[in-house]
Structures are given as C-alpha cells and as structure tokens.
Amino acid sequence: MSYQVAVLAGDGIGPEVMAEARKVLREVEARFDLNIEYTQYDVGGIAIDNHGCPLPDATLKGCEAADAILFGSVGGPKWEKLPPNEQPERGALLPLRGHFELFCNLRPAKLHDGLEHMSPLRSDISARGFDVLCVRELTGGIYFGKPKGRQGEGENEEAFDTMRYSRREISRIARIAFEAARGRRKKVTSVDKANVLACSVLWRQVVEEVAVDFPDVELEHIYIDNATMQLLRRPDEFDVMLCSNLFGDILSDEIAMLTGSMGLLSSASMNSSGFGLFEPAGGSAPDIAGKGVANPVAQILSAALMLRHSLKQEEAASAIERAVSKALNSGYLTGELLSSDKRSEAKSTAEMGDFIANAI
Amino acid sequence: MSYQVAVLAGDGIGPEVMAEARKVLREVEARFDLNIEYTQYDVGGIAIDNHGCPLPDATLKGCEAADAILFGSVGGPKWEKLPPNEQPERGALLPLRGHFELFCNLRPAKLHDGLEHMSPLRSDISARGFDVLCVRELTGGIYFGKPKGRQGEGENEEAFDTMRYSRREISRIARIAFEAARGRRKKVTSVDKANVLACSVLWRQVVEEVAVDFPDVELEHIYIDNATMQLLRRPDEFDVMLCSNLFGDILSDEIAMLTGSMGLLSSASMNSSGFGLFEPAGGSAPDIAGKGVANPVAQILSAALMLRHSLKQEEAASAIERAVSKALNSGYLTGELLSSDKRSEAKSTAEMGDFIANAI
Ligand SMILES: CC(C)[C@H](C(=O)O)[C@@H](O)C(=O)O
Numbered sequence: 001m002s003y004q005v006a007v008l009a010g011d012g013i014g015p016e017v018m019a020e021a022r023k024v025l026r027e028v029e030a031r032f033d034l035n036i037e038y039t040q041y042d043v044g045g046i047a048i049d050n051h052g053c054p055l056p057d058a059t060l061k062g063c064e065a066a067d068a069i070l071f072g073s074v075g076g077p078k079w080e081k082l083p084p085n086e087q088p089e090r091g092a093l094l095p096l097r098g099h100f101e102l103f104c105n106l107r108p109a110k111l112h113d114g115l116e117h118m119s120p121l122r123s124d125i126s127a128r129g130f131d132v133l134c135v136r137e138l139t140g141g142i143y144f145g146k147p148k149g150r151q152g153e154g155e156n157e158e159a160f161d162t163m164r165y166s167r168r169e170i171s172r173i174a175r176i177a178f179e180a181a182r183g184r185r186k187k188v189t190s191v192d193k194a195n196v197l198a199c200s201v202l203w204r205q206v207v208e209e210v211a212v213d214f215p216d217v218e219l220e221h222i223y224i225d226n227a228t229m230q231l232l233r234r235p236d237e238f239d240v241m242l243c244s245n246l247f248g249d250i251l252s253d254e255i256a257m258l259t260g261s262m263g264l265l266s267s268a269s270m271n272s273s274g275f276g277l278f279e280p281a282g283g284s285a286p287d288i289a290g291k292g293v294a295n296p297v298a299q300i301l302s303a304a305l306m307l308r309h310s311l312k313q314e315e316a317a318s319a320i321e322r323a324v325s326k327a328l329n330s331g332y333l334t335g336e337l338l339s340s341d342k343r344s345e346a347k348s349t350a351e352m353g354d355f356i357a358n359a360i
Numbered sequence: 361m362s363y364q365v366a367v368l369a370g371d372g373i374g375p376e377v378m379a380e381a382r383k384v385l386r387e388v389e390a391r392f393d394l395n396i397e398y399t400q401y402d403v404g405g406i407a408i409d410n411h412g413c414p415l416p417d418a419t420l421k422g423c424e425a426a427d428a429i430l431f432g433s434v435g436g437p438k439w440e441k442l443p444p445n446e447q448p449e450r451g452a453l454l455p456l457r458g459h460f461e462l463f464c465n466l467r468p469a470k471l472h473d474g475l476e477h478m479s480p481l482r483s484d485i486s487a488r489g490f491d492v493l494c495v496r497e498l499t500g501g502i503y504f505g506k507p508k509g510r511q512g513e514g515e516n517e518e519a520f521d522t523m524r525y526s527r528r529e530i531s532r533i534a535r536i537a538f539e540a541a542r543g544r545r546k547k548v549t550s551v552d553k554a555n556v557l558a559c560s561v562l563w564r565q566v567v568e569e570v571a572v573d574f575p576d577v578e579l580e581h582i583y584i585d586n587a588t589m590q591l592l593r594r595p596d597e598f599d600v601m602l603c604s605n606l607f608g609d610i611l612s613d614e615i616a617m618l619t620g621s622m623g624l625l626s627s628a629s630m631n632s633s634g635f636g637l638f639e640p641a642g643g644s645a646p647d648i649a650g651k652g653v654a655n656p657v658a659q660i661l662s663a664a665l666m667l668r669h670s671l672k673q674e675e676a677a678s679a680i681e682r683a684v685s686k687a688l689n690s691g692y693l694t695g696e697l698l699s700s701d702k703r704s705e706a707k708s709t710a711e712m713g714d715f716i717a718n719a720i
Pocket residue numbers: 089090093094249555556585
C-alpha cells in the first residue's frame with residue numbers, strides 16, 4: 001500500500017518530536033510493508049517567518065494532495081504580539097479545520113497505570129484511574145458561525161459572535177460518539193447548556209434522536225458547568241463525552257490536565273472521507289525546545305491515530321500503541337513524568353524514540 | 361436604619377438553611393441596631409406548584425419593593441422534566457438578573473484552613489491553599505444576546521445564539537474587578553477566547569484600557585481553555601478572575617468544586633445602584649432536604665454579603681463572617697465536611713446556626 005503524508009512539524013519542540021515519530025513510522029512501514037511518502041511543509045511561526053503567513057498556499061496545496069496531515073505544534077513568544085487571527089495557532093489550525101471540514105475531533109485522555117501521581121487530583125481520586133474520550137464537533141458552533149464582527153461607536157461599540165448548529169451537524173458528530181462508545185464502556189455523556197442556549201436545546205433533542213439507534217449505549221446529558229465540576233470528583237464515571245466546538249475546547253483541556261501528562265496525549269481531527277489532521281494535545285513548549293528533553297510520545301501516538309483513521313492500517317496503529325505502552329510500563333520516561341528524586345533516570349527525546357522504534 | 365428584604369427561600373434545603381440565616385440576622389440586628397423587615401415570596405419549584413410559574417408576579421413586585429433579595433435555592437426532581445426555560449433555576453434566576461440588571465456577579469471561593477483535605481486536588485497543591493474571587497458579567501454575552509432561536513426544516517433546521525458585548529458592558533464589570541483586586545492581592549486575570557471570538561477581542565481591548573486607571577494592579581489575560589487547566593495546577597497564583605457571563609459560569613463552578621466545600625460558598629449579583637440578589641453557590645440538594653444535615657454557612661454568608669453590598673452595613677457583615685470563621689476554625693462542622701471516621705461529631709443545620717448566632 002502506498003500513501004502520501006503532509007508533515008507540518010511547526011515550531012518549538014515540533015520538529016524534534018516529529019523526528020522521533022518518523023523514526024517509529026520507518027519501523028512500522030518496514031514491518032507492515034507500507035509505502036508512505038512524506039513531504040514537509042512550513043506551518044505556524046516558521047511559516048510566518050519564511051512566507052509571511054501561518055498557513056502558506058503551498059502548505060495548503062500540499063495537504064490537499066496528501067492522504068493525511070501529521071501535525072507537530074505551532075506558536076512561541078516571537079509571534080505572541082501579532083493580532084489574534086494572524087497568530088500561528090489560530091491562523092493555521094482554524095483554516096485547516098474549515099478548509100478540509102474536519103468536523104470530528106477525537107481527544108482521548110487516560111490516566112496511565114503508574115503515572116497516577118502526575119495527576120493534579122487527590123490521590124484517592126486518581127487511584128481509581130480514568131479513561132475518557134472527548135468527541136468534539138470542530139467546524140461549527142461559535143467558532144465558525146456568521147455573523148461575527150463589530151459595529152457601533154464609542155461606549156456603544158459592540159462585538160458579536162454567532163453560535164449556530166444544524167441538525168445535520170449535530171447528528172453526524174453524535175453518531176460518531178455513539179459508535180466510539182460501542183467499542184468502549186458504552187456510555188455517552190452529552191455536554192450542553194440547554195438551560196440557556198437555543199443551540200443546546202436542539203443539540204439535546206438531536207442527540208436523543210440519534211440515541212434511538214444505539215439502544216445498547218447509555219446516554220446522559222450534563223450542563224457544561226456541572227461537567228467541569230464532576231470531572232474533578234468522579235472522572236472514572238465518564239466514558240465518551242460528546243461536546244460542541246467551544247465546550248469541547250474547554251473540557252478536553254481540563255481532562256488533559258487531569259491526566260497530568262500532556263506529553264502523552266494526541267488528537268485526531270477528521271472529515272467524512274477519512275482525511276484527517278493528527279497532532280499532539282500539548283503546545284510547542286518553546287521553553288524546552290532544542291534541549292532534547294521533550295516527550296515525543298504524543299507525536300508518536302498521533303502517527304498511530306493517522307495510521308488507524310486515515311490510512312486504515314489498524315495493525316500498524318496498534319503496533320505503535322503497544323510499543324508505547326511497553327516503554328511507559330517499563331518506566332522508560334522523559335523527565336517531566338518523573339518525580340524529582342528520579343530525574344536522573346530521565347530518557348531523552350531520542351532515547352524514547354529509539355526505544356519505541358525498537359519495540360515495533 | 362430600616363430596610364426591606366425579600367426572602368425567596370425556594371426548594372430543597374432552601375427553607376431550612378434560610379431559617380438559620382434569619383436566626384443569625386436576628387442577632388446582628390439586635391447588636392447593630394438595625395431594623396430589617398423580611399417578606400417571604402415563593403420562587404422556583406414551589407412557585408410552579410402554587411402559582412404555575414417559577415417567578416410569579418407577586419414575587420417580582422415584592423423584590424421591586426425591597427432593598428435586597430435573600431435567595432435560597434431552587435429546583436428538584438419534581439420539575440426536571442419541564443422544558444428548559446420553564447424550569448425552576450433558569451426560569452427564576454435569569455429573569456431576576458435581567459429585570460434588575462444585576463450585571464455584577466461576585467463569586468468568592470477560598471480553601472479554608474483545616475479543610476484542605478476536602479479539595480479534590482492533590483495534597484501538595486491544596487496545601488498551598490487558594491483564594492480566588494470570580495467577577496462574572498451577568499446580564500450580557502450569549503445568555504441575553506439577540507437573535508436567539510431556530511429556523512429551517514429537516515436536516516437543515518438550525519438553532520442560533522448570539523454572543524454580544526458592548527464597550528460599556530465590558531468596562532463597567534472590568535472596573536469592578538480592578539477595584540476588588542485593590543482590596544486583595546492586586547492581580548486581575550481576565551479570561552477570554554480572543555483567538556476565536558470577536559467579543560473576546562473587544563473584551564481584551566477594553567480591559568486593557570480600564571487597566572490604565574489601575575497602575576497598581578497587575579493584569580494578565582488567559583484563554584478560557586488554559587484557565588481551566590492552570591486552575592488545577594496552580595490555583596494559588598490567581599487572585600481576581602474577570603469573566604464574561606458564559607466563561608464565568610463555567611470557571612466559577614470549577615473553582616467552587618476545587619474548594620471541595622460548596623456548602624461554604626455564597627455569591628452576590630448586583631446592579632449599579634447597589635440592589636442585589638444574594639445566594640449560596642450550591643444547589644437545592646433535594647437528596648438531603650428535610651433531614652437537618654444541610655450546611656447553612658453559605659446561606660449565612662449570603663446574608664453577610666447582602667449586609668455589605670446592598671445594606672452598606674460593613675460592620676454587621678464582618679461580624680457574621682467572623683462568627684462563621686470561629687465555627688469553622690473550632691472544627692464546628694456539618695457532616696459533609698468531616699472525614700468518615702469523624703462523622704459522629706457532625707453538627708446539625710440548626711446547631712451550626714445556633715453556634716454562629718451566639719458567636720455574633
Ligand atoms: C488554537 C485554538 C484556536 C484551538 C481551539 O480553540 O480550538 C486550540 O485551543 C485547540 O483546542 O485546538
């Protein structure tokens with residue numbers, strides 16, 4: 001099998017963790033006889049520096065020609081003073097999501113055995129563990145709703161954004177959440193604010209309708225404010241959380257932080273034909289870039305998600321995930337996951353990549 | 361001095377914790393020579409049962425005639441199946457906020473000395489303590505923005521909400537946050553999503569302008585998704601958090617849960633003439649209603665906030681707060697704040713009220 005992948009490594013630790021993902025992919029290609037061709041493109045801050053904008057045309061064209069996008073991370077202090085919509089993150093990610101209609105965002109987050117102490121949660125809560133999949137709608141809601149802008153003058157000048165959801169948009173993402181729940185613990189928690197938002201009232205209604213086709217999956221509804229709270233008290237009781245664009249943005253970050261190990265989390269953003277963008281959940285971490293200490297696992301797991309969802313190579317994807325588990329379970333870890341008295345055992349970015357590549 | 365207070369005890373534990381607040385107020389009135397006249401009105405579920413709607417006209421008229429509203433809590437399983445905007449909470453609180461233009465919502469939350477173990481945070485994080493004041497804009501944004509509704513049919517049927525903020529709305533709430541910070545640790549963290557929302561771009565701009573008048577107060581901006589995360593890792597680094605209506609709803613609940621002692625938290629919702637509604641942060645807790653175990657402290661502290669903000673009786677307010685601290689510091693606690701091996705020492709709702717009233 002032969003595939004084209006657009007590699008958008010970006011800024012900060014992006015390029016160095018991407019190098020490790022490529023190392024692991026090389027092993028997987030050999031073992032599973034895959035032929036993947038990679039083309040690198042500038043994105044984010046480096047694209048601003050080289051081409052004057054965070055998502056150059058050449059990059060977009062390259063992505064169009066590919067079967068999937070393997071994304072690193074973007075942003076850094078150098079570009080922080082730019083106007084919000086010229087900044088690396090927003091200026092690259094939102095147009096990519098919109099252009100390819102990547103409506104389905106999967107953000108899995110679980111507390112790894114042996115890493116419970118990393119969680120900011122109280123030890124008796126983290127001891128119970130948790131494993132949550134956040135299914136976030138990614139191309140609708142208040143992110144893309146029109147009209148959006150400003151009007152008026154002086155004290156009365158006002159800004160406005162529109163949150164907008166159609167039945168079609170809600171049902172296609174709901175269906176994905178229910179299907180995902182079937183392969184997991186068979187529970188969907190739909191997050192909304194139906195006591196305030198018209199969008200949430202429709203959301204709740206459509207989710208109920210979709211649920212009829214999944215009698216084997218339990219459905220519950222929760223308000224976003226309450227969800228934020230319950231995740232702190234009983235994260236283990238959630239399985240799949242189905243969220244609109246804005247609520248998913250907020251909640252998936254809360255859940256990621258609850259694991260305490262952002263360097264292990266990856267996410268998939270896909271459209272209805274399986275094309276997708278795969279990226280680590282964490283940022284470009286400019287403070288540790290270039291030091292060889294960044295954790296490459298999230299980037300490596302992004303490659304696994306790419307193999308599974310866009311390239312339909314489930315076995316290759318699982319092989320990577322098993323290799324990663326082997327590293328973590330044998331205590332093979334980068335520094336940020338070790339308590340201070342064990343920092344001397346920390347593995348470098350390249351050592352992690354080597355170990356995982358060898359374990360394939 | 362003579363005042364009129366509208367008492368809206370509501371449902372669940374509302375009436376029983378309100379009785380304790382009244383007990384404490386009686387002592388305060390005697391000691392500080394205040395003349396407060398209380399009139400009770402139905403609100404929430406009980407108002408639906410008695411009058412067919414959660415905020416009857418008589419209740420609204422009664423509030424109009426008063427200097428302040430002392431609110432209990434509303435809602436319960438009996439009314440949960442009603443359409444969202446007929447439900448007790450939404451159907452009472454939103455119209456009251458809108459009608460009296462209660463744009464300023466103060467939600468203080470701190471981790472009490474000796475109650476660190478109640479926090480769902482890891483012990484080394486909760487050991488550092490935290491004391492956050494959430495200043496939430498309460499009558500604008502996506503809660504009240506027009507248009508809001510539905511249109512279209514079939515798959516294309518869509519719902520929409522409008523988030524809308526004017527300079528005037530932003531600057532008046534920002535000013536309150538900066539003033540509050542002056543009396544605290546002199547730091548304002550303004551929460552927004554300026555990388556996505558036009559409202560947030562204006563929000564950030566106006567907050568910067570207001571900040572010029574407060575050179576002694578430090579200002580930082582944070583995205584809502586990042587705020588949700590940083591509160592878990594370093595809650596002690598936040599002082600005043602300035603939020604729009606929706607973000608304040610979400611964040612104030614997260615912070616409240618981080619204290620682990622919702623029964624101690626109260627909130628104030630005020631307009632520009634000092635009129636306000638004062639209520640506990642927790643809900644009506646129907647599961648424990650009528651058992652005499654509910655914690656009355658949040659309701660008692662709501663009375664203190666009412667004395668301070670609407671009745672301008674700072675000394676009386678402080679006297680209540682000191683009496684509450686005395687109870688908590690001497691380990692005089694209701695059951696939910698005690699570890700299971702100490703449950704036998706739990707005080708009843710009435711015992712808490714008596715202790716605090718006597719300590720005035
Ligand atoms: C960079 C930003 C626009 C983006 C979002 O809000 O979706 C990010 O926070 C994310 O969650 O991927």
